[in-house]
Amino acid sequence: MPKIQPFKAIRAPRAFANLVASRSYEDYSDGELESKLEFNPYTFLHVINPGYRYHKEVTGVQRFQLVKNRYLEFKEDGIYVKDKDPALYVYRMTTRNNSFCGIIAGASADDYAQDKIKKHEDTMQRREELFKDYLKTVGFNAEPVLLTYPDKATIKETIDKVTAVIPDYEFTTQDRVTHALWPITDIDIISILQYEFEQIPNFYIADGHHRTASSYLLAETLKAENPDHTGKEAYNFFMSFLIPESELRIYEFNRMVKDLNGLSKEQFLFKLDKWFRIENRGLELYKPSKKHHFSMYLDGEYYSLYLRKTVYKFTDALSELDTQILYKTILEPILGISDLKNDRRIKYGYGKNNLLQMKQQIDEGDFAVGFGMMPLSVEEIKAIADEGLTMPPKSTYIEPKMRSGLTIYEF
Structure with missing residues (x-):
């Protein structure tokens, strides 16, 4: 039975949230990317595209270190702030045709190893190792793995109660997608959700097979390097977005x-x-x-x-x-x-x-x-x-x- 873990997210203050969050890097055309980097100093694209400052493309280990540097600068400038309390995060994305609502949480790398988090795609070892090295250098994960689970009434009821109040974030991006975020810090609600998820036999990876495999490799690497390993360290988990199967949209x-x-x-x-x-x-x-x-x-x-x-x-x-x-x-x-x-x-x-x-x-x-x-x-x-x-x-x-x-x- 897979586990979920609350964590202290690093995220933008409300005033910056709509400017910081970005689509995946590969999603942008060259023109869109250039425009975002030129006119939005707060976009996360500056973190993952650190060579823009030097007007050159940077690759390999050098890029990994520069990504970390840009990320630290975002924290120093107050663009990113760490939450005070561990939380689960209810996140809702509303497009013109669909609404997706689920929970951002830490998922267990050990559960992945034990096949409690199941995969349906092959991964390439070279990409796994490369992304593991990237994660180890930068020290963070910025895009959750998409996990799905069988619909469960009690989980939905709990999420509905959480989303009945005004969200901490709510903003609409240029692609007409509305994003809303509710941190859950109430220990009782967190315990209810953890218990309900533990009753589910398996999670299934919907998107993010390489990120999951790399997170597991990172956990094994850091575990071997830590003589005081307890199993509770942050590296034993990876950020995931869990949504019910009924909300998953699959296209050919x-x-x-x-x-x-x-x-x-x-x-x-x-x-x-x-x-x-x-x-x-x-x-x-x-x-x-x-x-x-x-x-x-x-x-x-x-x-x-x-x-x-x-x-x-x-x-x-x-x-x-x-x-x-x-x-x-x-x-x-x-x-x-x-x-x-x-x-x-x-x-x-x-x-x-x-x-x-x-x-x-x-x-x-x-x-x-x-x-x-x-x-x-x-x-x-x-x-x-x-x-x-x-x-x-x-x-x-x-x-x-x-x-x-x-x-x-x-x-």
């Missing part, structure tokens, strides 16, 4: 491939016929509405592909994923793409307009063929995690996407 990634692997259009369709019932839908934009149904855009026309279930064999939870089916029936055997992470012939896209964007890129000759599918479900993700399996890369695009620098967790 579509796939586009540069060429047909030397096949003509007719040869390609003939090979597809082994696995799928194919229907040419002409110019009609076709979007799948059922599991094991796929859309395909090829040579100016849309096709629907229905899996022949008498030919394809289901053996485990992985074999039932549409992303795995597409890989095992088309991408690998027909188009010759075995390395979904590194093969430059394949590109991924997501978003409600991505089918149209995919069509445009194929019409312009950037790609030869594109495939769309239904989003995976929470149940499918959990089944993969429970069986100890991992999904193909880019199987899910999951929301919410958390802000960086809203709350800081120090080790």
